[in-house]
Amino acid sequence: QVQLVESGGSVVQPGRSLRLSCAASGFTFSRDAMHWVRQAPGRGLEWVAIISYDGSNKYYADSVKGRFTISRDDSKKTVYLQMNSLRGEDTALYYCARDGGNSGFLAHWGQGTLVTVSS
Amino acid sequence: DIQMTQSPSPLSASVGDRVTITCRASQSIPGWLAWYQQKPGKAPKLLIYKASSLESGVPSRFSGSGSGTEFTLTISGLQPDDFASYYCQQYNSYPYTFGQGTKLEIK
Numbered sequence: 001q002v003q004l005v006e007s008g009g010s011v012v013q014p015g016r017s018l019r020l021s022c023a024a025s026g027f028t029f030s031r032d033a034m035h036w037v038r039q040a041p042g043r044g045l046e047w048v049a050i051i052s053y054d055g056s057n058k059y060y061a062d063s064v065k066g067r068f069t070i071s072r073d074d075s076k077k078t079v080y081l082q083m084n085s086l087r088g089e090d091t092a093l094y095y096c097a098r099d100g101g102n103s104g105f106l107a108h109w110g111q112g113t114l115v116t117v118s119s
Numbered sequence: 120d121i122q123m124t125q126s127p128s129p130l131s132a133s134v135g136d137r138v139t140i141t142c143r144a145s146q147s148i149p150g151w152l153a154w155y156q157q158k159p160g161k162a163p164k165l166l167i168y169k170a171s172s173l174e175s176g177v178p179s180r181f182s183g184s185g186s187g188t189e190f191t192l193t194i195s196g197l198q199p200d201d202f203a204s205y206y207c208q209q210y211n212s213y214p215y216t217f218g219q220g221t222k223l224e225i226k
Contacts, residue, residue, distance in 0.1 A: 035215075037163075044220040045155075045163065045206050050213075059213040062120065100168055104210025105153035107174075109162040 002026040002108040004096050009113030012086055020081040020113055022096030027108075029077040030054075033099035035106055036070060036081045038092035048094070051079065053102055063089075086117045121145050121209050125218035131226040136197045140221045142190045142207035151211040154183055154192045157220075158203045166205075167192065194223075 008020040022034070036048040049060045049070040058070050069082040079096055093112040100107035122145035132138045142152065150170040155163040165174045167183035170190055180195045194201055202225050207218040 045157075045208075045217040047208070047215040047217060050215070061214045095162055100153075100165070103168070104151060104215060105165065105168040105208065106155070106163070107165055107168075109164070111162055 002098060004098065004108060004110030006094060006096050006110045006113035009094065009115045011116045011118060013119050014087060014117055016086055017082070017084045018086060018115060020083065020094055020096075020115070022079045022081075022110055024077045024079070024098070027098065030074040031102075033102050034070075034072060034079040035097045035099060036079075037095045037097055037106065037109075038090075039095070039112075040089075040092045043092075046092070049081065050099070050104075083115070086115075088117050091115060091117045120214055121148060121212060121216055123207055123209055123216050123218040125205075125207060125221050128220065129222040129224050131224045132197055133226045134197050134199060137193065137195045138197060138223065140192045140205055140207075140223075142185075142192070142218050144188045144190075144209055144211075147187045148209045148211035150186050151209060152183075152185070152190050153208045153210065154181075155206045155208065156201075156203050157206065163206065197223075 003025045005023045035050045051058050051070045067085045072079045095112045096110045097106035098108040124143045126141050152170045154167040157163040171183045182193045205221045
């Protein structure tokens with residue numbers, strides 16, 4: 001069965017960097033686009049980024065463009081989110097998700113990793 | 120960016136009721152819309168994609184409809200397990216965007 005396990009979340013000071021990882025199993029990772037979505041405490045879902053199945057295309061939410069970078073390592077079946085210049089408003093639970101047939105909807109989700117940006 | 124607006128929020132209903140949640144897009148997204156269910160402390164779960172296609176394993180009491188800018192999620196015969204939050208998401212163009220969510224509460 002499909003499994004997505006996020007890691008790397010922690011408490012970090014404003015302006016610092018953090019890298020999240022998402023390890024995938026149970027499907028052919030190299031064939032599917034992957035997403036990151038976040039949810040601030042008590043708030044709704046915010047789409048963050050997508051990377052295409054072959055890594056050639058990446059798109060971002062306006063709120064993170066220029067600060068966050070999504071990447072993938074198919075040999076490790078892992079997708080990453082490099083987060084730089086972190087701000088308080090980046091505090092959230094970060095989910096990775098598998099795209100549904102490279103269409104754009106999010107077919108499978110991990111359980112999330114918590115990032116807290118605070119001094 | 121495409122704005123997604125859900126209504127109502129919150130929504131109060133009873134077991135057995137038929138409820139409808141509406142999602143409006145700020146511009147046409149043909150049928151590129153998905154619906155998700157999220158329970159407290161859990162990850163979201165895909166219910167519907169391409170506006171009306173039911174995800175495998177999702178009960179048939181869930182249905183989606185609409186095109187263009189107006190979409191609906193209908194739950195026919197509410198079950199206790201259905202009380203949760205629901206989100207729409209457009210995937211017509213980047214950046215993808217979610218609605219603000221609809222919390223379905225027990226009346």
